[in-house]
Amino acid sequence: MPQNEGAPVSYANQSACLDVATGCFRAAVGDRSGPCSGTHERPCHIIRQLTACNELLFPARMQLREIPGARGQLVLVSIDGSCRLLPEPLDFHLRQSAGFMHSLLKHHKCVASLDVTRSHFDKYSSPLCDALPLSCLKKLTLSCGFPMSRGICAVIPSLTSLEELELDCASSSDSCAEFPMALAALVRASPFLGALSLAGISMEEQATKHLLASLTESGVLKDLTLDGRVVPECCHGELSQYLMSSSSLTSLRFTDESEKTEIAVLEGILHSRTISKVCISAYTGNAEIIQLVARILSENTVVKSFAISSTREEVFLADRVAYDTWLDALGENETLEKLWIFYRIWNRQQWIRFTHILSSKQRLKVYIFCSNKNDHLFTHVCRTLEDSGVHDKASCWLYLVKDNADLLKCKVFSGLFFDWDAHEGLQVTALRQLLDCSHLKSLIIDIRRGNLAVSSALAEYVQSTSLLRELQIEVRIALADELHLAGGAWWRLIVNSLSRNNSIKDLNISGSDMSDGDVESLVDAVSAKTKIRKLTFGACGMMTLNAFVNRLSVGIMGNHTLLDVVLYWPGWTKGKTQRGSCSPSTRQRPETRASWRLRLRSRRLLTHTGYTVSRQVNSRFLSFTPNRYSAAALERICMRHTELLEDLAELMEVSVAEINGMAHRHLRRTASLDAHMRITGVVKERVVCHPRDDGRIQLDDLGEDCWEMVRRFLMLDDVEEAVIHPENRSAIPAATT
Known part of the structure; x- marks a missing residue:
């Protein structure tokens, strides 16, 4: 690695090294320096060599993957978040890997998408900014610091082949003029930019107005996401005018706690004749905003999907009488097909009225945010929807079981989630009723090691059901007496039930203090199952993860129906790594390399299938x-x-x-x-x-x-x-x- 942590990596004169490139696991990777051979009829030759290419990219923590639905096109994506506990690569391998990444972007038009994290961009900004103007990217997903580097701002106008641009910056109170000007230049020059997502960046007033004017003139953008204070309040008039007059925009996702900006957005949606999908994620709920939403629901004949949510529940409790206007509007609306709302928005009588409206609509479906609470109002809402016969038009997703399981048979739920401190007797009783609940397709449960009663009830259900699609089990620390009495019987029950199940497609198991024998028996039980498409395993300790991977590697190449394998340590958090007893020691590093050897060796199979x-x-x-x-x-x-x-x-x-x-x-x-x-x-x-x-x-x-x-x-x-x-x-x- 470079001596200075985070310093940009030099990529100069690396192309020549690619002719004799060696991967980090195998002796020779082969020739990867040739130009792209892809045509309309024939994909590029590197698609058949993804395993070798990914070995070469691994020191830079990058990976090539095939893009679903796009024959012959690849995405180059950062995987540094999955490698936090791995040893640092040799400096030579790192330079070689950066050179290959640069060559791919510069010479291979089959690389149609790039997804770069902030740490990667900071380290490789020089080779990225040099290669991007010559790339043929259709999608760019970029996380970076703030203020943005002049290098990327200079590059953006040249990316005229882009169809999607997602930019997430570190939040800052300082406004930026260079980026919106660069983006405006791209909008004017590109005939393809159909999706734009901006988050965390504060844009300067005049540059923002120029960007909105360019978007209006372009008439190409279809999907817009604004997350955070992207548009300054002083530009709310221009933002509203753009939404009203755009002839191409069909989808808008907006998050901003500024009431003035939210009002401007809602006014723009009200008069838009193209926007059909709306998501407001920081709803503030004052009187003017409530009335604007009511007008959209009653007057706009274009919006088919409407979602309202907020992190602050109190905004829905201020004036429930005012929300009667939403009911009036919904009664008149014949266009809306999907509605997302929070359950506290209406009282009991209002929910009864809503169920009558819902029953009269042929196309309308409602998705209810419940915040994982089982209070009296939520129970009433579920009962009302069930008793009115509109459960097939409503969804509350997961049912949280904490103090009781009274709503277990309500068909508005599609899954069951046991709270971590749910009583053992309640868990056992609920599990024994699940075979009669055909509407439940997913189950999330915590089990203490050695808890024979819960394990037995779970095993009986898993081996008998033909309807369960997703199962997530977290194994928690045991009570000493329970573990002493149960021995390993509790785990054998679970493993045997998994080996007999033929319906689960997504299996997620995590836990602490798992022995190698526990892990190996789990892998043996599920690796031969042709129904499982995604397998996720988490453990606090690299040795346990290595035991899982080494056992799975025995038969992975013969399994063509397992499409995704995810490994994680519960200590990994967003943007951070928790250090401690789970950090890898020097002795563990060879096994760590073996784990990643499997991931790279099987990547061709997994991604291709x-x-x-x-x-x-x-x-x-x-x-x-x-x-x-x-x-x-x-x-x-x-x-x-x-x-x-x-x-x-x-x-x-x-x-x-x-x-x-x-x-x-x-x-x-x-x-x-x-x-x-x-x-x-x-x-x-x-x-x-x-x-x-x-x-x-x-x-x-x-x-x-x-x-x-x-x-x-x-x-x-x-x-x-x-x-x-x-x-x-x-x-x-x-x-x-």
Whole structure:
């Protein structure tokens, strides 16, 4: 590492080193310095080499990933938050890694997205600012300090290929003029910038007005997020005018505790004819604002999704009579489809009135913030929604069980969350009733080590249910008497139940004082399950995490349905690392490297499989246009990993039989001999073989039945793909057969 912590890393003259680059785990990574070979028909060659590329990027704590839904496009993302306890890399590896990152951004148009944390930007600002003007980024997510560096402000206007820009700055009372001017220049120059998110930056008055004017003139931006005091109060008139007159903006998320700015935003929404999705996250709730919201709900015929929330509950208690105007407006509104509100906004009588309104609306659904409280009003709200028969139009998400479980069977909840100090008897009773609660799909529970009663009730439910999709278990410190009496039986019950369950897709287990045997038995129970898509494990101690990873690595390459593995230590917090007994010692570091070796070795499998599923789950699946990679991915799912078709059917909201039929119809388009050879790039049009002197049968003599028999043993991925670099394309003659 550089001697000065946080000093910018030099990237000069690093490209030459990439020809003989070595990763931090394997001896040779290979040639990564070639230019991008991606075309519209063929993704770049580095997509097939992500594991090796990520080894080279690892010292800089960066990672390449495939972008779901975007064939052949990659995102370069910071992973420093996951590496806080790992040993520092060698200085040579760090310089080499920074040089490769610089080369990727500068020369590979397949790198379409960049996500950089504040610590990364501070360290690599020089190579980033040098490479970004020559990049082809479509999305940039950047966290940085304040005031912003002149380097990034100078770069922003040149990023004309950007479609999305997310900027999060350290909060500051000082206003900035350089950034809004740079952003205004980008808005004027870019024909693609459709999404903009700004947080934590205070912009100077005249520069802000110039930016809002540029946004109005551009007519391209569709999605705007303003978080914090981004727009000064003196510009609230210009902000309101922009929202009113924008011809392109359809989504607005706004967080600002300034009443004047909030009023300006609501006035702009009221008169907008394009904004259909609104989220106000710092609602202040004075009389004028209440009336403006009522007018939006009654007069605006464009808004389909409206969310109101606040961190201060008292803003909803000031004048409940005034909120009658919202009920009047909702009764007249025939456009709104989704409404997010806090349960304390109305009293009991008002909620009864709202349920009558909700029952009369065919499209409206309500999502209720409950702040994890089970007071009398909240109980009344849930009972009213249930008794009125509108539970299918309302959602309260998780049900917090603390003192009682009276609302366990209310269908407005989709999950159950046991409070950490919920009584043992209450937990056991509730768990034994869960098989009768088909509406509950997720469960969060804390268990003390050795608590046989709760473990037994949980195990009985887990091994019997076919409806549970998400399970989160936190194992807490045991009472000495309980642990002595139960021994390891309590844990064996849980592990055995997980091995018998066939419905859980998202499993999250964390705890302290877990032995290697506990961890290994858990991995053995879940690693062979084809239903689990995401596995999260947390432990206070790197040795425990290493035991988990080493056991999981035994069979990870054969598991094509596990899409995501997350490891964490409960001491990791946002932006900080808690130091103490859990910090890695020198002796632990080789095992730490082994853990990350698994993560990098399995990354190609995890990202490619997840990308395969996500890529198909969109409207384009209905009008599937086959190419080598999409057809090969679909073929692999249908022939080897049919479990993933269930996920596809669930996300597209169709039956498994229907999605299976659609998939096989798509595959039939590449089933013939000519189509197979064409899509794999073997021939340009059709297969034509030169006649043999001995008259023996040739490939093009095979009938459909014979070729179908061959195809049972031949997949698209079995045909080797030739990597063609851009500079060599002109020298390669086009195929004629």
